[in-house]
Each structure stands twice: as C-alpha cells, then as structure tokens.
Amino acid sequence: MESFLNALVSGLISGSLYAAMALGLTIIYGISRIFNFGHGVIALIGAYIAWIFVQNSKIADTSLLLGILVAIVFLFLLGFLLYRYTMNPLMKKPNWEISTVLFMLGLGILLENVILQIFGPRVKSIPVFKEGNIRIGMVQINWHEIIIIFIVILAIFLLNLFFKHTRSGQAMRAVAQSIPGAKVVGIDIEKIFGYTFGLAFVVTGISGILLGTKYYMNPHIGWEWMVKGFVIVCFGGLGSTNGAIYAALILGVVEALATLFLSAMWVWPIWFAIFMIVLLIRPQGILGGRV
Amino acid sequence: MKKIISNWQASFVAAIVIFLAAYPLLGPSSYLKHLFILFFIWSVVAAYWNLLNGYVGINSLGNIGFLAIGGYTSGILALRFGLSPLITIPIGGVVTGLLVTLFLGFPALRLSGIYIALLTLIFADSLPSILTQTRDITGGGMGLHEIPPFFPGMEKVHTYYICFVFFLIAMLILYKVIHSKTGLAFVAMRDSENLANTLGINRYQERLKVFAISSFMTGIAGGFYVHSLGDISPTTLSIEPFLLALAMIELGGIGTFFGPILGAGVIVFGNEFLRLAGTLRLTLLGALICGVILFYPGGIMQLVEELGTRIKVLFNRKKVTE
Amino acid sequence: MLKVDSINGYYADLHVIKNLSLRIDQGEVVALFGPNGHGKSTLLKILCGLQHPKSGTILFNGENITAYPSHRIVELGIAYIPEARDLFGDMTVMENLNLGAYNKRARHSIPQNLEFVFEIFPRLFERKNQLCSTLSGGESRMVAVARGLMSEPSLLMVDEPSIGLSPSLRSSVFEALAKINREKGITLLIVEQEIRDALSMANRIYMIKKGEILFEKPSAEVDINEIEKAYF
C-alpha cells in the first residue's frame, strides 16, 4: 500500500512535469495549427538561460528569478521573430503543414548544436528550489516537487486567466476557432500568431527550467522531452490545453505504476498501446477540441 | 502531366549509373566504398519515405522503425538460425510490411495529417524498449553483432555491387509504383484537392496499399543494411539517423523522384566529410535544412530544374544566333 | 464614400470579378443582386480585405485601401458580415460581441454599442452568456450582425442576411437593418436573394452578372420582372 501510494505521488509529479512539457506545444498547435518540432530545444534554451544565472549558487535564489525573467524576454522575442520571418512566409505555401514541421526540425538540429558549441557537452543542472521534504501519512514528498507542482498549477491558472480575460488572449482563442471570423472582426492574425509563438515559447522555456532542475540538461536531451510532449498532446487531443493536462497526469501515473508492478522497460510500449487504443476510439484524443 | 524525366536528365542519370557501376574499378579506398554502400541503402529508405510523404501525403515519421524491423528480422534469422540472407532479407521485408501495415497502417491511416506523423513517430520510439524486453533474441541495448554477410568471405567490393543492384531495382520498382494507376492518381490528387472523389478511387485502400509497399521496401533495405554493415542496435533508432533521413528528403526535393537520391548523396557524403568539421557538422546541417526550406523549397531538384532551363535557354540562344 | 474602380478578382483560378466599378454614398442603403456564383461574395471579400484584387483601385473616404489587410480596413470603419457566419462557436455571445469591438477605435465605445445592439436584438441579451455553438440559426445571424455593429462601422456590408430564415425572423432582421441605417446613419451594402425585402429598404441597386455590373438603378425605378429576368 505504502509503495503504491508513493508510486502514485511520483506519478503525479512526473505528470505535472509532462503537463508543463506539453503546454507550449498545445498552445501553438491549438492556435496556429503548426506543430512545433523544435519544441524540445526551445525548452532547453530556457533552461540554459536560467542556468547561466544560477550556475554558481547552491540553492536557487533571486538570481534564478532574474534568469527566468531574461529567459521570458528572450524567448518571447525569439518566438515572435521566428514566426514573423520564417513561419509566416512558410504558412502561405500550399504544403505548409509538412514544411513547417521540417523547418522546425532543422532549426532544432541547428539550435541543439549551437547550444553544444556554447555550453559544451557536459551535463548541467539547475539547483532545486528548496531542499528537504515532508511526510503526509504514508506519503513522502519533497519541497522542491511541491513547488514544481505549484508552479505548474499557477501557470495553468494564469494561462486560463489570460485566454479568458485579456484582449490578446481572447483574440488568440478567436483565431483558433475561426480564422475568417477573426479577420472579419479586425484581428491582425499575423500579429496574433506572432504573440502566440512568443507566449508558447515562454511557457516552453519555463517548463524547460523546471525540467532542468529534475532531469538535468545536456544539449541533446531536448528531443527526449519533445517526444514525451508529443505523446501527451496527442493523447489529450491536439490543441486542447485541459486534455493535455489530464493526459500528462494519466501517463505519469501509468508510468509509475508500470514501473512498480512490471518494470521500467514496459513504460514506452504501454504508453504506445494506450495511445493507440485512445486514438482508435477517439481520434481527437481524450478531450479533443480547442484552446 | 509533367514528365518525370526530361531528356537531358535521362542522359545525366545514365551517366551516373555508368559511373556508379564502374566506380569500384577505379580502386577507391574502403572508406569511400563504405560511404557508397550507405548511400545506396539510405537512398532507398529516403525514396520510399518520400513516396509516403511527398507523393501520397501520408506524413509518416516512423520509417526508420520500418528499417529497424526489417533489419532485426533478417539479422536474427541469419544469426540465430544460420539462414542465408537471400532468404532472410525477403522475410524481413514481408514481416515489416505485415507488422507495420497491420499495427500501424490500419489505424493510423484513418487519422488525419499530424496524427499520423505523431503515431508513426511514437511507434518508432517505442521499439527500443521492446528490443530490450526481448533482449535474449534481439540483443537488447547491445544490439546484434557479427551478422553474417551476404555470402561467406565477402569483400567490400561485393557488398558494393550487391547494394548497387538492390538500389537500381528498388528505384525501378518505385518508378513503376509512381507511374501505376494508383501512383498517378495520387500525384493528380496532390496537385488538385478535389480530384480524389472524381477519380472514384477508394482513398483509404489506396493509401494503405502504398503504405504497405513503402514499409515492405524499407524493411528490405533494413536487411541490406544489416548484412552490409554487420551490426544493428537501438542507436539506429535514435534521433540523429531519423533527422538525417528527413533532411535527405527535404534537401533533395520533397515529392520528386530524384530528390531523395540526391539528398541521400549530399547527406551521406556531406555528413561524413563534415565530420572533420567536428561538432560544427550538425550545426551546418541544421542551417542548411532551414535555409533550403525557406529559400529553396523545391530542394536540390529545384536547383537542377533551374539549371536545366537556363542551359536550355543558353543552347536555344546559340542556335538562334547561329 | 466608397469608390471601386475597375477591379479584377479571382476565386482560385477563376476570373470572377471582371473590370468592375461601383460607388456607395454616405448614408445610403445599396442592394447587390445577381445569380449565385457570379462574384457577389468575392466582391464583398475584396472590399473588406479578405482577398485582394489583381488590378484596379478601391477608395474609401478618399483613402486608397486596395492593398490593405482586413484588420486595417475594419479599423477604418468597414464591417463585413459573411454569409457563413464564422462566429466563435466555443465562446459566449458576450465574448463574440466584445471581439467585434477588437479594433482600437471601437474599444472605447463598447458600452454604448452594446446597449444599442441589445436594443435592436433583445433576444441576444437573454442569451448573452450562452455559447454561440448552441444558438439557433436566426440567433446566430443576429450575433453576426451585432458583432459587425460592435466595430462601429460607417459602412456595413451584409452577405445574405436572410438566408435560411423563417419569414417572421427574416422581417425582424430586415427591420433591424433598417433601424441601423436610420438611427445610426450607417451606410449599408446588402447582398440578398430575397429581392422584394431588399428592394423595400434599398435606395439604389446594382445587378451583377458574370462578374460585371449589368445595370445600376435607384430602387424606385426598378421593375422586379427586369431583375428576375436578369437572373436567367
């Protein structure tokens, strides 16, 4: 029982990290219908920027906040400009779906290796936010993980606020639901797409920072993060933020329980099987729909 | 419809085939022969991948997985049961075709665009853990080593010619497929959205057919891969070969017959020579991919076409002045 | 107010607008008649910047808007209510209306405009927190028109406001349009198949056929048979 509960909790922790991983992907796809195959490397950029600021501190402190701030600004600009100068022209072409995928893949390779040039191959880590742990009944959980879960929940909450109550957020939802409709009411779609990329890159970068505290980072690990994110957004329904969160939690728990009762090696095949079954029954994912 | 090969291209192709046939006689180093062998196999993989992505519009990202299934099947049969690669390679192809079509094609092809891409990608990604589960047979993370060559005592030159012949046959089959009723229908559909219905073909069924062909041939290529190189391991399924194969299609020119072959050439040779550039190699490659997609979306084939027209114009001008 | 000078427009590869010119004056109601597939919708799309003409010019209050993207045209005061309503189905009526006032000019007068919109479509006030995808056909039309009004247009272009509506709903939509023109002084350009209804409120009509203007007349001089003949 005890190990079951503990595995459940560790599943929920992985799940919330996976949710963080999937958020940025699902935002971009939900609004612009572009599938970001450079997702992993963008997360990694966020993590490396934060690392520059915290590399010498033992436990994350104010320098981390500064790092996060810089990462946010940098990634927003990167996303905005990237959309403006690459995605926008590509989207006007007939085979935009596959060419954007391939472009982002190429960009992924490029940036991965730029990171390798700058930071070298060695593994880096971002220190945990707070050391120590607490016990609740039979379950033990450490502070750092509580903070991660808190940040993920906060991020989801803020995103919801943004989409519901700000003009840009509403415009993004409008674009997601009907592009002609959005044009008719006078929304500058290209600008909104640019903002979307900026926002999604920021979310992705922050998820990268969270991942960096727990998974460590090296220039190549982004792909691994990305593939997991892919499974989750598909499972949850492309473009559905809530679906992605449920999917992430479900898959996190499945992973933990599969490791506990079977063996760690079964995780991927089981993920694939679940994924397949869900797609056969509900091709739009568990919560197909839009942002 | 546009002809796939123009005259001057035909003569160029003939020249290259002659060159490739004669190349080992020039006494190149074993390294270069090795590269050509890789080139032959990757060309086939890329070309049949392009059949799916470029011609039929199935955004598959799992073809490296097909390669691995074919390679592993053939390798295991040859290694554990001592069967001749002549038998095991076709078996590998059939097994790949069946497995992939049944478990992936049937469900995936009912889905739309990006879902197919993700499902096929995840399929390929779950293979390494399955290989580990079955490590008694597949060698797990260590992979299979000392897989017997096509025949005992084989040398690099023989491998070269065997792969060369395979390459030619595979391309011939591909040409036939593209020019079959199904293939032409897909080309027509790609060019005009609403044609599928008017042509009265069952889109799902035809797509499934092409999917089966592509996976079968990629599986066969996997067989040639393992028997030429002697090893296969889950690293074949890692991200780098996957990206390189996609880059071949994109650089060469997606949806063209010769594009993937040219792309394979550039990547196989370019990538190996770039190894001397050290860690900058993949940076350059990534930049190249991005640049081509943005500024040269037709890939090398577009360049070739443009050069062709320019040469034609030049010739015509000469004729006029004469 | 709006001056269109010999524009040419395409739908995919089809040449659907051929050398077309027209003008609309301040405060007018202009109706646009013509058989289906002869370029009326394409014309409206060109006027509101969803498409761009291959040649020709469009002047709005003297400003050349030919190459403007749609969001700038909305900003200038042209609103377009498409035939396929293109509402935001997963958003409430209220959110849709708010988005109607997305452009900077309209942002400041949201409360007044809302009041006006709810006055002419009291039904929408009752449904303001309902998702648009759950509305009936007539209600969706109303939201579409209301959303257009929220952008504070000086020119409102409506594409087939009555299509698929019951006669009673149809007349209430036309009443609302008339009221908009009367009370707010908004110029209207209406594409309509219900010729009688449209005629009764229009000052002037254009007849379009095969992408060209067949004739232009004040509505008082129009003979319905003449129009019906033009359809065949």
Next chain:
Amino acid sequence: MRKTALKIIIAACLLTVLSGGLAGCGGKDVIKIGAPMPLTGPYASDGEQFQMALQMAIDEQNAQGGLLGKQLELVPGDVGALEAEKIKAVGEILSGEGVDLVLTGYADSGVDARVFGEYDMPYLHADAMSADTDVVASDLEKYGNVFQYCPSEVSYGYDAAENLFKVPAQMGWTEPNKKVAAIRADYSYNVLASDKFLELAKEKGYEVVVDEIVQFGTVEWGPILSKIQETQPAYVTFWILDPTDASRFIIQFTEKFGANGYNGLVYMQYTPNFPEFLTLAGEAGNGVIWSTSVGVVSPDAPEYAARWTEKFKVEPKSTYAYSVRDGFEIWVQAVEKAGCVDCYDKVNENIRTMTYQGFAGFYQFDPKDQQAKFGDEFIPTLWYQVQDGKHVIMGPAAHKQGDYQLPPWIK
C-alpha cells in the same frame, strides 16, 4: 545521339575526377594518432579527460623531440554516446587519415575491436568489455593489433562478489539480511558484470530481491525506490554507466531515505568515477561505494597531476586521466624498441610481450585475448568510497587511503 553520348562521358568524367580528389590523402611527415572518444553525449566528461591526457602526452613527447625524430599529432573523432554507427564512421575516417596508432580511454559498444581489427596499426583501448576481448580471442591472427589495457567488465562482477560482502566487517556494521538489489542498464558493460555478480552472490547464499533492467535516461526512480523500500535489501547495487542516471538515483535515494534512514549499502560499479557524478550528486554522493580497474596506484601520480594542473589549470578528474597516459607510454616503448612506427607487426609484437609499470599498476597482456592481466600483482581493482565529496581508496590494503565510514543514510 552522338551529342548525348558525349555529354554522358563528360559528366561521368567530372564525377570521377571529383571523387578521385576526395579519395586522396596527405603526405606523412608527422605521426598521426587517432583517438575515437565520447566527446559529446553522456560520457563526454570522461572523453574530455582522455583528450586532455592525450594532448598532454603528445605535447610532452614533442617537446622532447618527438618520436623517432618525428612530431606527433592528434586526430580526435567523436563517437557520441558510444554508438556503433559513429565508431564505424570514425574508424573509416581515421584509416583514411593514415594514423599509425589508435588510442583511446574507451570507445565501446562492442564493435570497436572489430572496426579497428580490420587494420594493422595498433589499437589500444580500456573499454573493459569482454565483447571486445572475446572478439580478439576468437581470431588472434586477425585481431592481433587490438589491446585492452585494463581487465574486462566481468572482473567487476567477480571482484564485487568477492569484496562487497566484506565491507560490513570493515565498516563496523552488520548486514541486516542477505538480500541484494540490482538495478542495471541494458548495456553489455553493465549487464555482463552484474550477471556475474548476481550469479556469484546467489552461490554465496544471497537472495536477489530486486532486479531491474532499465534504459539509459531514467529520470524518476520513485517506483524502483519503493520496491527497495518494500524489500529492504542490505546491498543496493547499481550498474548503469550513465553518470546522470547514477546521480539522479543517489539524489532521490537520499531524499527518500535520508530522514528515516535506510539500513543498507549502495555500490555503483565504475560510474562515480565520472567527473560529472560528484558535480551533479553533490552531498548526496557521500557514502557511495564503487570500484574500478583503471585506478591510480603509482607513487608518480601526484607529480603527473601537478604537471597536468599546470598545463590545464584544473586537476585531473578521472582515473582515466592517468591510465590513458599508460596506454600512450606502452605504445611509445613498443615503437622505440621496434625502431619504426609503421612496422605495425613488430610494434604489436612488442606490445604483446612487454611489461610496463604504469599509473594503474603492472601491465602485462594476456596472450589469449590481449587484455591486461587482472589481479593485485597486475592491475588491481581499487575500491573507493565517496567521503566528503572526494573519492577515497579503501582497498586493496596496499593502496588504502582511509577507512570505510557508515553512509549518512544508515542511522
């Protein structure tokens, strides 16, 4: 028609010229040393040490006038995460470069012996893999140029079964039970060693209660730690080469058991030797026991370390910083004795028959598979414990630097 034929011939000629140009290789006024190393990927922190050691060796040799009057030059090649395809490619490149020696710390995956066995120049590696030495043993004629200057991984298994169960007595702690947990990666270096260990442990009456094979890159150890918590084995053995996996494991282990304690030992094969491990694991690494057969036992080591520090401004961080130099010196001696560099058969024969006292111990190659002999009188397996963020040698007695301390999690 004639024109077409002409065009074909011209195009074919062009291609031939092009590829012919590519095939050519440069002259030979320097001696090139090829080095396939993991310069990127999870083992890069070791690869970095190999490269520094080689660079220093070559610079020092060149400063003394080179070898046989010729200058030496390093040709590095990256094998990434020890991938077969990359090793093959690097092999082809190095042979194309015309190197006279291939030397590395390790470039394993089990294929390097076969790749470099295709050639005649000596290949010296310290992969510690029987996948390599078995190949050599199978055909000494063909693979006579492949030498492993350290014992194979199976020796870790033998040695761990021999010594691990003696640790409690030396530590002043009694094992609470006779249970063993094994967490291992699907990689022959780890699997073969742990297979041997588990087999011998069972013979000694120990029970294996947890046996998990995982893929590299495992992040969340929670479920596996729960299994350990349930079964409470006195020995937790961890056989995963990737240092990030190992540090994540030990961090999560200390987080889970740090407060309430865990009554057992943690042994981690070679992995803590990666410079990465201590950096990442930090304090959580304290108490971990590990062993290596590429240790440092020579009294000359501090002097070498000082030279290193002067050159690179950092201390040598892995024992490979020393043993790679051993490999280099072995070859230098063999070449000097032969009096020529490219008389590969002679050089190989010299290596085969030589003895050499190096940093890691006394080298003598086993004629049956050309690996350095294993044992206290040859290359000893050193046992370490991480104490206060440093690696301290616990045994064998001759090289001992300190005594075992109770790990912080044993309360």
